[in-house]
Amino acid sequence: MAAMLANLVRPIRTPDFTRNKLSPTPSRTNFRCLASGKSGERSYTLTLLPGDGIGPEVVAVAKEVLSLTGSLEGIKFHFIEMPVGGSALDAVGVPLPDETLNTAKNSDAVLLGAIGGYKWDKNEKHLKPETGLLQLRDGLGVYANIRPAVVLPQLVDASTLKKEVAERVNLVIVRELTGGIYFGKPRGFGTNDNNEDIGFNTEKYSASEIDRIGRVGFEVARKRNGKLCSVDKANVLEASMLWRQRITMLASEYPDVELSHMYVDNAAMQLIRDPKQFDTIVTNNIFGDILSDEASMLTGSIGMLPSASIGESGPGLFEPIHGSAPDIAGQDKANPLATVLSAAMLLKYGLGEESAAKRIETAVIETLNRGFRTGDIFSSGTTLVGCKRMGEEVLKCVDSLMPASVTI
Template sequence: MAALHAHPRPLRTLTPTLTPRRFGPPRRPRTVRCNASAEPPRRSYSVTLLPGDGIGPEVVSVAKDVLSLAGSHEGIEFRFSEMPIGGAALDLTGVPLPEETLAAAKESDAVLLGAIGGYKWDSNEKHLKPETGLLQLRAGLGVFANLRPATVLPQLIDASTLKKEVAEGVDLMVVRELTGGIYFGKPRGFGTNHEGEEIGFNTEVYSVSEIDRIARVAFEVARKRRGKVCSVDKANVLEASMLWRKRVTYVGLEFPDVQLSHMYVDNAAMQLIRNPKQFDTIVTNNIFGDILSDEASMLTGSIGMLPSASISESGPGLFEPIHGSAPDIAGQDKANPLATVLSAAMLLRYGFGEENAAKRIETAVIETLNRGFRTGDIHSYGTTLVGCKRMGEEVLRSVDSEKLVSAAH
């Protein structure tokens, strides 16, 4: 629960003297004035929904309903618009990220994404793969910092594949750089070596400004948690990692209250399994973060439980579960919607600064688990197996529970 409740204000409220123009203040809520002077003005936000492929539409539908109900309890109204992305967009428009989708996302206050990809499009050329649409969306929104919490909830301790004494109490956050590194570096492509053999090549490259801004995000996150940052790199081999370590160390001087350590990525991968409780906040580059955050997710027992937030220096953030599109169970009412529901809570906290509404959703998820409801990925003996829709209904019932009023405030 600490990871779910550890951030009482939006990340964009960074210290201005240390980080000029870093994120800026939260967007001013759009309000609708009421004639009844006794009622406070309701806050209104626009949210672009990108259901995507596979189980995406199912889990986004649940999260939308939870957002709406939680908002109604906290004086918040949402204006939703739904747009295609990924394989759904390919089938509809011939491209994985239509211009209209990106424009709608940029104009909204926040973006909630379901999942993209599937077997149907696996053989497409790279520029016509669903995943290309997601990379284009991240770049288009400028969301450079990906926050992925991994918390082992007491209700799901038996779902973890690790021994109870290893998994119990794990509460960490991976801060992943999202728009640089080897996924975007140039030159890249295919060629031929001096022996005439075909080769493929990519470039791992980072600038000082890219490293400094993600490092500051990590230190700010750690300040609201347990005050520890572990920077993960491969500085014994890679020049890009040597610069990474140098700059993270330099930025760390601005945060004397935060303890900084460094770890090579191969050791970090091992330590996440050996002793995950040693970690509080991990900051790392794009490719290492991609791998380590997925590894960390399995400490919790199911990737279907974990949300993420991707934030920019200004403009809307992108919020999404870290699980894939799961085409093998799509349309069968078997998906776990809780990661998307918790992503909606992160949307409220990091996108809008609506802490009470975010806590209401997180508390509702815990209450639903306490009442014994489980989807197939987290089901165990003695609990009630339900599908995606029923799990959503039970979360809504918990959101409406009177006992959440005091818990969320």
């Protein structure tokens, strides 16, 4: 997956906005364009946030893979594990302790496992594990989430779609991460004119928020096949009307990118009907949350897909897109490959260590080629293994294989 994304993103310009004009100025992203062929030992501090449910299991595997890869590539990692989500609530009473956020901000990159679980479902909103994740994203300033959905030839039969629909699917969803209905105000509870209880949230976007995520979408599309689909609900939502207006205005800066628009309900249908029509999708926070999970199932399992969340500076946040899966937590059933591939994205985009990232990507592909599968991707003729065994098989391949160019 990370190899497929090698040329997706180049430095992104953040605009200096006036009310009706786009006036881009250079800006820095945390996708560090570092020179290849590094020599000598490099040292990095990584914040690990295992979180809840299967998070500690999959992060433990990724940590071992990073450690071995580092020893083979001349990289020294200093890992700092911190609580977040439900584990932080149990430990100190809040879902994102100040110490956790400060540690993350001061590190070179952050690897997150998963957050949430039934245990905390009845908590008040400010004491829910998911609130800690939103606060983490906001605190790190990571506003763009890049989620690939690629159907690997080895796993095409694991998709619930017909083979002819699923094979060769290769798309990326660029999701706005720090705005929209999850953060908009006013929000809360109240009563209506009939004295009924109501809950309300506000879908709100500024021009600058739309333009900066729009530029990420255009830049990603430019590095792929030059097709960008902007997903909104501009037929009924004012926030989406502004979204479409701003994305359309941006298109003049990218004449080499073919822009289209699609309403979110149609996009959800088209992802199942004909997913190969999509190359790059850019959309808001809530639509991206839903569509990226839907797109993940095209690949056969949500347990295979990594993601990268980036901002204009500071450490990036790298995490599998799956949840905490409390039903299988502690049973050695989790698929760690999404987290391992997130570690590869961390190396490539967070640290600029492309050789190390390729070593991990190659190891994952070779492990699949050798027929090892966790339960979520198991099929007849393959070998069913648990989380720990899958990690051990990846480690064997990391140790034995030379880096190679692969497409995940």
